[in-house]
Amino acid sequence: MLRLGKPQELFSSVFSICKNLTSTLVTKLDTMTETNEASQDSSQAEKRPLENESNGEAKKQKTENETVPFVRIKRRNFAMMLGYLGKDYYGMQRNPKIDTIEEQLIKAMYKANLITSEAVEVIQNINFQRAARTDKGVSAVRQVVSLKLPENPSKDSINEHLPKNIKVFSIKRVTKGFNCKSKCNARTYSYTLPTYAFAPENLELFNKTHESMEERIAERMEALSLIDGKPFHEYRLPKDKQEQVSVLLQKFKGTKNFHNYTTKILPLDPRARRYIMNLEAEKPVIVNDMEFMTLKIKGQSFMMHQIRKMVSMVIAVMRNIATEEDFNQSFNTPKYIISRAPSLGLMLNVVHYDYYNERYGKDGLHERLDWADCEEEIQDFEKNYILKDVIDTEINEKSMLSWLAQLSTSDYGLWDESKAENKEEKEEGPLDD
Known part of the structure; x- marks a missing residue:
């Protein structure tokens, strides 16, 4: 049986035992810490490369792993x-x-x-x-x-x-929902051409038959090179003829059926009905001894080749190849052939945003889309690049003269199913602007 001593002696014994245990634990912990530190130092010493190599490797690793942050551009x-x-x-x-x-x-x-x-x-x-x-x-x-x-x-x-x-x-x-096509209420095209295109045709030569198209074109080029005994480039359109051009242009004004002024559109197709707002023939100007006139046509929208065929019809009537009755019937006849005038000289002149400007141009938040602030720059570009090229090309390559020489009796008039198929019907492309 265990014998208990006095309380003082018992307390002294317990205290002595605890002190010895504490001392032992501290010693062991110190030993373990020293061992771990030595192990880490040894490991780092083995893996540590040269200083320059370490920096280069660190930079390389950073470049490879670095992700460029995504920035959303407003x-x-x-x-x-x-x-x-x-x-x-x-x-x-x-x-x-x-x-x-x-x-x-x-x-x-x-x-x-x-x-x-x-x-x-x-x-x-x-x-x-x-x-x-x-x-x-x-x-x-x-x-x-x-x-x-x-x-x-x-x-x-x-x-x-x-x-x-x-x-x-x-x-x-512009406004958040702005679409330049749907918000556009009208477009103005212009067509610049030499005025000799309106000179009366020699119908005897025009109606003459030839063995080949090459022979016909060569003979007509020679004949067309002279107008009233003078070189074709010296021709000047008389004032009464200028007025006649203006009168003919007005026949297009209003809402009409333009199925004969494009391709692949039937007479009853709703797309054929187009609204033409304004037409004008500007005063002729002489450049490098050749007279030019610009025709301007403003409409709600246009179909493929429509402007070129409109100009062609005016030329045909002025040259007596077609009659004014043919002109009138071209809006009604199921199928009427109209040749296309050359693309040289045709240009989109103005895209109109009258309704947009009226609604948003005065709200203090949006600018008007009339481009008045850069009009001088625009006119300079038009004169020195577009019109200069039109005039230079016409003078050097005789584009209008060559087209006139290729015209024949089959280029205007009622469609005849017995004739060779119309080459224009084969063309692919958008029907609307």
Whole structure:
């Protein structure tokens, strides 16, 4: 049986035992800590490379593993107004593997860091829209596109990457739902041509039959080179003929059925009905000893080749190839043949936003889309690039004269099913601008 001593002795014994245990535990912990530190020092000593190598490796590892943070660029709706000489391009609209105005514009915006590579591939990602299509070779003085761009885009940064025959004149903020095509209430096209195109035709020669088209064209080119005994470029359109051109143009005014002024449109097709607001023949001007006249046509919308066929019909009546009765019947007849005038001289002149300007142009938040602030720059581009090319090409290549020489009795009049198929019916392309 355990014998208990006095309380003082018992307490002293317990205290002595605890002290010895504490001392032993501390000693063991110190020993373990020293062992671990030595082990770590040894490991680091084995793995530690040279100082330069360590820094280079650290930088390399950081570069490989570093993730570039995603930055969302805030984009706004803009209307961009540009002009271009269409001579060297296959129209406005973008087409794969074909050089077009849109293709050049998209590449320039990408190089200016205004759009991403994804937008280049799928341009609809930035709500890209054109106000009007222009065909191959057709120019534009004031074309408009709408799209989303970063805030405060610079037109100069785009022009740096564009060829000289394409130029952005202005970029303006527009409303959130703005679409340059649907918000456009009218378009004005102009057609510049030499006035000798309106000179009366030699109908005896025109109706003459030839063994081949080559023979006919050669004989007509020789005959057309002289008008009233003078070189064709010296012809000046008399004032009464100028007035006649103006009167004929007015026949297009109003809402009419233009199915014969395009391709692949039937007489009862609703798309054939178009509203023409205004037409005018400007006063002729003489450039390099040749007289030119500009015709301007303002309409709500136009179909493919419509302007060129309208100009062709006026020329045909002026030259006595077609009659005014033919002109009138062209809006009613199920099928009437009308040749197309050359594309040289045709240009999109103005895209009108009258309704938009009336509603938003005075709210203090949005600018008017009338481009008055850059009108001088626009006129300079039109004169030195577009009109200069039209005039120089006409003088050097005789485009209008060559087209007149190719005309025949089968180029105007009622459609005859027994004749060879109409080459224009084979053409593919958009029917509307």
